[in-house]
Amino acid sequence: MTDISASTYVPNLSSSAFSQFKGKTTGVGADGANADSQTFTVSKAGEFNFKINNSFTNVEIRNDRNEVVTTLRSQESTADASARLGPGTYTATFSQANRAAGVRDYSMDVTERQNILVTGGGATLKGTAQPPANGDTGIQKHTFNVVQGGTFTANMTLPNTRWAMMDKDGKVVAASDSGKPDNQESFLQKPTYKLEPGQYTMVVVPPSDLKSPTDFQMSLVPRNPTLTESGSNQESAIAKTLRERQDRLRQWASEAKPTTTKV
Structure with missing residues (x-):
């Protein structure tokens, strides 16, 4: 588990089964809302789950070409999203949907999606x-x-x-x-x-x-679905019923006399 609380530390998501980003929205985003950014790297291509644990919080994750790879937008409850990421450096920007809320704490969990x-x-x-x-x-x-x-x-x-x-x-x-x-x-x-x-x-x-x-x-x-408590491959009750029904149908078909239609 990796707990990221200092912006100077750049974590590698590929090196941990679970990572958590924590911080405060002390900065200002491009839209004027309180915001904060954190950087992480990926050394091995994989799919990751991102979950923002705070209400009314937006998260935008961009790669090193400034392309958006995934976004999260929570309302009253948490929000999650998954994205397949290749090796490289990424930036997660956390911003508040409610601009009047002031500076707030945030946390985001990241797990590998196996x-x-x-x-x-x-x-x-x-x-x-x-x-x-x-x-x-x-x-x-x-x-x-x-x-x-x-x-x-x-x-x-x-x-x-x-x-x-x-x-x-x-x-x-x-x-x-x-x-x-x-x-x-x-x-x-x-x-x-x-x-x-x-x-x-x-x-x-x-x-x-x-x-x-x-x-x-x-x-x-x-699991062999016909295996019984005795440990042998005896026929289950359902399998026996189906087999007997099929046997009766085959017998009926073989005994039925052919019919002809005169025109």
Whole structure:
């Protein structure tokens, strides 16, 4: 974790899983509003999540060619945005939407937005949960790219953590809201999630009583959906019903006498 509070320090976002910019809007921006600027670098191309923790605060991030790469505009609550950044130097300008507010504190969290590749062998997301503070809920977003579909169970190591996976249309395809880590449940009692190839967004909501930054892992584990408590690949009740129905349809089709139509 990197806490940036001094403007003379230029952090490298690629060297830390979590960074936080803090300061005061003691300057004046181009539009006349109270503002402040901070500089950071990126040494390795990647996608980052930016979250402003203050109400009625605007953030504009520009590259070293003075091109805007992303903006954030919070209203009554926090605001977040993500951007893919290449190596280089960037400047974040913080300004107040309410010009009459005077000098105010601000803070912005930056996390790496991991793009997880899911194969038939599963996948693992590694992250650091941040304690809620200054109106920040600690919510994280990550991208999962499923290249080989299948049926999976999930292991979240952090207790009291909610998570949900959504497809490109925003439909929830997997979720958990357990009071204990997913990996403490019996493997055969875990819910299974069928994922088709495509891109998904994972939203992770850490517990509200988290006191300090805590590392966690979120794993997708391949699962044979017909596996039973006995440990053998016996047929599940649903699979048996579907098979018997198909058998009856095949038998009916084979016994049905052909019909002819006379004109």
